[in-house]
Amino acid sequence: MFDAEQRQIEEKINAFCAANGLPEAVLQWKWIPFSGHWGISIAFFQLAALEARQGKKIQVNQRAQELASQISDHLGIPVGFEKLEAVNGYLNLYFDPAVYARRVIDTAIEQGTGFGRGADRGERVMVEFSQPNTHKAFHVGHLRSAILGDGLSRLLAFAGYDVIRANYPGDIGLHVIKWLWCYRNYHAGEKPDKDITRWMGSIYAEASRRLEEAPELEAEIRELYARWDRRESEIVDLWKETRDWSLDGFKEIYSRLDIPFDRYYFNSEEEQSGKVLVNDLIARGIASDERPDGAVVVKLDNLLGLKNDKYRVLVVLRSDGTALYATEDLSLARRKFTDYPDLAKSYYVVDVRQSLHFQQVFKTLEIAGYEWANRCQHIPYELVTLPGNVVMASREGTVVLLEDLITEATDRAYEVVKLKNPDLTEAQKRAVARAVGIGAIKYPMLARENTKLVTFDWETALDFNGQAAPYIQYAFVRGGSILRKGGVEPAESVSPAFELTAAELELIDLLARLPNEVQRAAGELRPLWMATYAYDLARAFNDFYTQCPVLQVEEPVRSFRLRLVMATRQALANSLALLGITAPQAM
C-alpha cells in the first residue's frame, strides 16, 4: 500500500551507494517486528557483506550499523514518516500515524469488497481438485483436497488470476462395476433415498463384503466390465443413471460446503482418447509395447539417459489393452490445454502419494513434445487419517462420512448459538449454525502446511475455541454490532490529530498488510498464510474491542474509531471470503 514511498526511498539509497562507491544494495523491506511500532525496515548486512567480499577489511555487523546510520542521515525524515532510526544494522522507518492511519482506513472502506484484491493479471490458471469416485461414499478423507483446492482457487482469483475450478470424478473403474453388479443382483429397481451419497456408499460396502465372502464371484464382475467395455446399452444406461445419482449427491455436498466448480472432467471420457495417445507414443518410440508378455510402458530414465532411478517406469496401458489412470491422465492433461490453450498453469491438488505418478505423467508429456507440459504442476497434500494412522477406506469401512461431520458440526454450533443468542429467529440460528459449523470444519484444513498429516478426531474437528473459524467470525460480528448501533453511514474521513493506542496501531498495521499477504500467499500457493492472517487480524480487533471504546468516546476519536471498525470488518469479510468461510451477521 506504500509502494510509491518505498520506491522513492530505494532510489535515494541506491543514489547514495553510487555516490559513495558502494556496491548496489540488495533492498528487502520487512515489517518492523516490534509490536506497538508501525513501519518498515531494511537490513544492511548484505550490503556490508558485499563490501567485505570485495576485499575491504570490515566487521560486517559494525559496518552494517555504520551504513544504516549514514543512510539514515542522508535520507532525513521522508515525507509521510514520523521518524527513522538506525539500530543493530537495520534502518527502521516509522510511519506517521496521522497520515497512514487515515490512508489505510480510507482505502479499506473505499475499496470495500475489492480491498486486498490484486489487479487483473490477464493470466488464466486451472485448479483441479476434489476427484471423488462415483458410486462410493464421500468421507472426511476427501475433505482436504476439496477445501484446499477451493481455498487455493479463491486465493488465486482474489490475487488477480482468472481461475477455472475443475473437478475430475472417477466415474468408471472396477469400483463402479462392483457397485453395478451388487445393485443389479440385490437392489434392482431401487431408487436412492434423500441421503444419496450414504446410500451409494452402503451398496458399495455391501459389494465389497459379498465379494470378500465369495471371491469366485469376481468372474461376474469381470464379465460385467467387459459388457460395459463393449458399450452394451443395458449396462451403459444403468451406469449413466446411477452415476448421475452419485454426482447429484456430490453436488449437494459441494453446495453445503459452498465449493463451486466451473468444469467437470470425467474419467470415462478420457479412456478412448488416452488409448489413442498411447498408440501415438508407441509409434514414436517413446512407449515400448511389451505385449503380450508385458504391458505398454514408458521407460523414462532410459529415455532421459539417467543412470539412477528417478522417474522409473510408467505403465501407460495394461497388457490386455485396457486403460489405467496414467492413460487417462495423459489424455486429460492434453484436453485441458486443448480447451484452454492460454492456460498459464494447470494445477493438480492431489494427495502426496501420487507425486511420482504425476512427475512421470508430466515428464512423459514433455518428452512427447507438448510444450505446455512444464505448465502442469502437482500440489501434493498429506492424508487425513484416523487415530493410530488408519487410512480411511470405503472398503474397510474405516470412514467418517462427511455428511455426519457436517451434521454434527452444525448441530453443535446450533446448541451454542441457542445459548449465546436466544433472541435470534429460528432461521437466523440455523444460518449461524451452518456458517460456524462449516467454517470450523474448513479452517483447520487451511491453517496447516499441506505436507503435514491430519489426524481426524471428533473433539479437535468440533473445537470452536481458540485459533478457529468461529473466533474470526465472532470478531466480524462484533464489528457489525458496533456499526449497527453507531450508525452505518460512514463518517467523514478522519485524520487522527491525537495519539493512537497500541491496540489501534497494531490493528491498522495488520489492515495495511492484507494486499501484500494476498500476493505473497498466492505466489507461494499457500492458503495457510491467509488463514493465519485472518486470525491475527481478528485477534488484533478483539484486543482493540476490549481496550478502546467506540460509541462512548468523544469526537473526533469516535468517528475515527467507527471508521476503523468499518475498515476492519471489511478486511475480515474479505479474508473470510478468501478462505471460503461465511461471515455471519450475528452469533
Place this chain on the structure above:
RNA sequence: GCCCCUGUAGCUCAAUGGACAGAGCACCGGACUUCUAAUCCGAUGGUUGUGAGUUCGAGUCUCACCAGGGGCGCCA
C-alpha cells in the same frame, strides 16, 4: 536398495536466511451493571531430533545420522 515428506512448549501447530522462536489447547490465577465474555488479561511452559558445514547471521540452506510416515511395471 533408491526417492519424497515430517520431526519446534505436555498436546496440535505457526514463523520472508535476519532483531527477544510465536499462537491455540490443556493446567493455574484474574475480568461481564459496559459496543455480544464464542471475548480479554496474567502465570507456567523451548539445548527447534542429533552432529557437522555454508553464511556477518540458520528452526529455515547443504551433508551425514536417528525416529516416524509414504512412494517405487500393469492399484487408484
